[in-house]
Amino acid sequence: MKETRDSIADIWGSRTGYEGQWPVRVDERVEEEPDHWVQSACVLCSNGCGCDIGVKDGRIVGVRGRAVDSVNHGRLGPKGLHGWVANNSPDRLTKPLIRRNGKLEEATWDEAMSLIVSKSKELIDKHTASSIGFYTSGQLFLEEYYALGVVGKAGLGTPHMDGNTRLCTATAAAALKVSFGSDGQPGSYSDLDTTEAILHVGHNIASQQTVLWMRVLDRLAGPNPPKLVVIDPRATYTVEKATVHLAPRVGTNIPVMNGLLHLIIEAGQINQEYIDAHTLGFEELKQIVAKWTPDRVERLTGVPADKLREAAHILGTCNSLVSTALQGVYQSMQATASAVQVNNLHLLRGLIGRPGSGIYQMNGQPTAQSTRECGADGDLPGFRNWGNEEHIQQLADLWNVHPDQIPHWSPPTHAMQLWRYCEQGSIKMLWISGTNPLVSLPDLARARKILAKEDLFVIVQDAFPTETTALADVVLPAAIWGEKTGCFTNVGRTVHISHKAVDPPGEARSDFDIFVDYSQRMDFRDKDGNPLLTSTWQTTEDAFNAWRECTRGRPCDYTGMSYAKLTGGSGIQWPCNEQYPDGKPHLYEDGVFSTDIDYCETYGHDLETGAPRSKDDYKLLDPKGKAFLKGVDYEPPHEEPDESYPLWLTTGRLVYHFHTRTKTGRSKALYDAAPDSYVQLATEDAARYGIAEGDMVEVTSRRGKVLEPARIGDIEPGLVFIPFHYGYWDKPDRPRAANELTLTEWDPVSKQPHFKYAAVRIRKV
C-alpha cells in the first residue's frame, strides 16, 4: 500500500504558493505495486483530472495523477484517489436480469436484447417511436453518447432523449447559449494562474472541484493572491478563504447580481468601447439593474449594502476575472437569468477571451459537456440548432437519412417532461443508462410511482444494483470507467481519453457495445438501405472518427484530434483543427461570438417565460456575432415558508461523495469519511426546537418526510441543509433521501429542476 497523501483527513494536501506556471505534484494511491499503468482521467467530478490507472494481474490496484496534464498537473482529490475501489466491489452486476413473475431473474444477453428489440418493434408499430424514451447520465463516454444519439435520432427517430445532466448542467448550457449563441466555456482553467479576482456564485468549489480549489489555494499562498468574492448562503470551506462573502436568502440570486451590476455601471467601471463593439442590449439591461440599489438589495436578500459595495468594488476594478457558477444558481429560482448575469459581468467589463479572464458555467458531472456536444441529451450533435433546417440537413447527410427522420419539430424533450409523458402513459418504454433517478430526481414519491407503473417497460443499464434497478423490467450489466475505452470533455473544453485497463466483471458490457448491438438487432438502415452508422461500428475509435466529422465547422471542432494524439500527453481543448492543432485556450478572443444566424445553436428564449424565439424574431435582432446582454427583474420562489412549513430547505453535495453514491459509497475510505446523511441547522433554530447535535430530526415538506441526525452551525437561521447523495440501497430502514422533500418544477429556459428551495418543518423525534 502506497499513499502519497491522506486525502481523507487533508482534502487538498500541502500548499505550494506560485506565480506563473502551477507546479506539478503527483498524487498517488495504490494498494499494491502495479505491473503497468494505463492512461485515463477521473470521472468523479466535472474537473476531469488526468490520471493513470494502476493494474496488477488484470485488476485495478490504484491511481496516480498525470504530471503532464494541463488540468491537474498531477494532483487528485479524495474521490479520485479512492473512488476506483468500487470497480472491484463484490456486488457488481454481472449478468442481465429479466423480470419474470414479478421477480428479476438471471438471463442471457440474447434473451435480454431480444426482449428489448421485440418490445421496441411492437411499440413503434402501434404508437410510433415517440413512445420510447432514453434517460442517460453524465457517466458515459463521448462515443457512447454519440452512438446513442445516432440510434435515437437517426435510427428510431424519437425526440425523447435526455438525462440526469438536465438536473445539474442544463442551466450552464442554457446560459452560454443565451449570452454567446452557443454552448462551450469561453475560458480555460489556466486562467486561475494569473487572474486578479475570482467570483464564485452558488458554487462551493472547495468541496465540489477539490483539485481546481487546490489551484486557487496555491495562488492564495503565492506572491500575488487573487481577491475572492463568494456568494453562498452557507459558511463553507470556500467561504473561509473569501475576501468578501455575501450570504443571500434562498432564491435571491437575481437581486444580488443585479445589485452588483448596478454598482459597477454606476461607478463607470464598464468597458463602453467593448460594449458598443461586441454586445447588444446594454440600455435595457442598465434599466433593469438600475432599480437594484444596495439598500433595496439588502432589504430583500439580507446582504448588507456595504458588503455588496465591497464586492462590487473588487469585481469592478480588477483587470482580470474568473467567475464560476454552480448549483446554487442552476437549481434555484430564475436559474438561467442568474447565470446569465455572470456572463453579463464579463461582457460589461470586457473581461473575456484572454488569459486570466474566464467564465466557468460549471457542470456537476465529468462528461456532461460531452453529453451536450453529442446529442444524447436535449441538444443536437455538434451544437446544431433544431430550428435551423440547414443544420438538420447536415446531420441528415452525415447519417444518410431523410431530414424528417431526425426529430426537430420542437425543442428536444427535456428530462422532466420525459418523466411526465411516462406518468401519463404516452412514453411506454424508458431506457435508463448509468444513473439512479430514484435518488436524484425531485419529489421521489412521484418518481417511484412512475417507474412502478404496469404499462411502462423499464430498462436499466448500470454497474451496480440501485434503487432504480430494483424497479426495472430488464437490467443490463454495464462496464464502467477503467473497463472500456472512450473520451470525454470537462468544463474547460479539455478532451481526455480513458483507455481500457481491465476487463469488466462477468458478462458486463460497455454502454457502447450495448447501443451498437441494439442498433444491429433493430436493423436500422439509412435511406439507401445500408446499415446505419452504429450498425457498422466495430470499436469506439470508429465512433470517435465519425464524431470528428460531425463536429467539422462547428464550435466544438474535434477534427484535429485522434486517439493517437490524445494518447501519451495531456488532454486537449477544443476547438482542435488545422488552425489550432493543439487546441485553443480561449474562445471569443476577437469579440466575435457564435450568434450569427446561420451558425448559432439557438434562436434564444424569452428569459422570463422560456418561450422559444423564432428564426424570424432572430432575424430582426440580427446580432452578427455580437453577444447578448439580457436581464430580468426579481421573481419570488414559488414555494415560500409559511406557518405550516416555516423553514427553507436547501440541498447540496459533500466532498467525499458523488451523485447517489453508487460508486463512492462502495469505497470503504469514502464511505467511512461520510457514512450518513444529516440535517444542518443554525444554532438559533436548533435552540428554538430543542435539538442538540446528533438528535434525530424529522423534516417534512408538502411532498414527504425524512429522518436525519442534526448537525448544528455554519448556516443562516431559517435555512436547513441536507446532502442529496443518500438513498436506500445501503440503509433501507429510514426515509433519508433529501429528494423526498423537493418539488417538481423547473427553470423555464433551461428546464433544470429547482432543488435548492422547498418549505419544510422540523421536529425532534
Add this chain to the structure above:
Amino acid sequence: MLLSHYLGLLENSEKQLTDAFEHVSRKHKDEPDIEQICQKLSAWSREHHGKIMSFVEKYSEEQSNEPANLKRDLFTQKRSGSLALLRDLHDVWLLTQEVQLCWIVIRQAALGLRDEELKACYAFCSARTKRQGDWLLGRIKQAAPQTLLVAEE
C-alpha cells in the same frame, strides 16, 4: 366616438384572458410548468386590465354592450386526457389573438387622438400579449406531436 366600444371589448377580453390562464393553471397543475407560467401570465393580464380601466373611464361617454363573449365558446367541453391540455392551450392562444387585435385597432385610434398615454399603454401591454402568445405557441408545438400521435384518450 366609438373608441369606448373597442376599449370595452379589450377590457373584457383581458379579463377573460386573466381567467383563462387561471383556469388552465388550476386544471393542469400536474404539469408543473403550465401551473407556474399560467399563473404568471394571468397576473400580466390582470395588470393590463387595470391599466385599460383608466382609459375606459376616460372615454366612457358611450358604454358598449357588445363585449363579444368569446369565452362562451371556449373551455366549455368537459375535456380530459392529453388532448385536453392541447385544446385548452389552443383556446387561450385564440384569446391572446383577440386581445392583440383589439390593441391594434385601438392603437390606430390612439395615433389619431395623439393620446400619448394610451400609446404607451399599448406599447407595454401589446408586447407582453405577444410574449403570452409566443409561450402558448411554443408549448402547443411541444405538446402536439406526442398528443396527436402517441397519447390515447
